[in-house]
Amino acid sequence: MMCGLVRLKAGEVTERHSHPNEQWTYIIEGVMHAEVDGQTFVAGPGTVIYQPGGVVHGGHAGPDADVVFFTVKDTSHGLYGTRAETKD
Structure with a gap:
């Protein structure tokens, strides 16, 4: 398992991936x-x-403030995902 404390700056995006x-x-x-x-x-x-x-899945921080989150991920399949196709 991997645990992380993450801060995304206001408006910052985590690209859609799986x-x-x-x-x-x-x-x-x-x-x-x-x-x-x-x-x-x-x-x-x-x-x-x-x-x-x-x-x-993916997301972005709201436009007015940073978002801080704690995340836990199963690492039995590695750490990195595959970028998803962009939406039209």
């Missing part, structure tokens, strides 16, 4: 505009986002 590993993300500060398996939502402090293995 990996065979499942992952959990807990929002500590700010707002994350997230997408998981085609579902989009806004996640604020105290929200847990679950990304199942093999599902496309």
Whole structure:
């Protein structure tokens, strides 16, 4: 398992991607505009986002403030995912 504390600057994007590993993300500060398996939502402090293995996910920090989150990822399939095709 890998654990990380991450800060995305206001407006910063995590590109849509997938990996065979499942992952959990807990929002500590700010707002994350997230997408998981085609579902989009806004996640604020105290929200847990679950990304199942093999599902496309990504997001970006809100425009007004950084977002800080704690994430845990299964590393049995490696650390890196595959970039998803861009949306039209």
